[in-house]
Amino acid sequence: MVFFSSGMLSGYIYYIIPLIFTFALVFGVLSISKIFDKKEVNGLIAISMALFSLISEAYVALLYSWLPYLCILFIVLFVFVLLKNLLLEKNNQNKSAATWEMLIAIGILFLVFMTVYQSIPLPSGSMISSDDILLITGLVFVVLILSVGSKLKEWPGGAATTS
Known part of the structure; x- marks a missing residue:
């Protein structure tokens, strides 16, 4: 190494x-x-x-203390954008129609995060606890479910939604 x-x-x-x-x-x-x-x-x-x-030496020190977490954030954002581009269908009007696979992928990512969130160390002196991160992630997950679910034209069971 x-x-x-x-x-x-x-x-x-x-x-x-x-x-x-x-x-x-x-x-x-x-x-x-x-x-x-x-x-x-x-x-x-x-x-x-x-x-x-x-x-600014303070900026460089702050960046080095937060760089691992920023890398994790950018990796997660990259995965979300990759999943969005892979799983969203394009219709004739160039608008994206959400599919249920996207909802399942978001759910799997959330479950993976739930299992490892306590093992993620935060920088010393951080005002945010791991419980706060879990709460924010849960709220974001609920908002994602509602936004993706409201755009679904057909549910996986075959029941159509009314528009």
């Missing part, structure tokens, strides 16, 4: 990771929001914000 705590590049790696993370996050937000139409302008703003963020 390779550790970056010793060696010639250890000082550089400590600052390169927050630089890349901040650049990617700012560039992605600017690209999605389409505030500026040109990628060059978005890149220039993102690199300048990333470089300015490296000046």
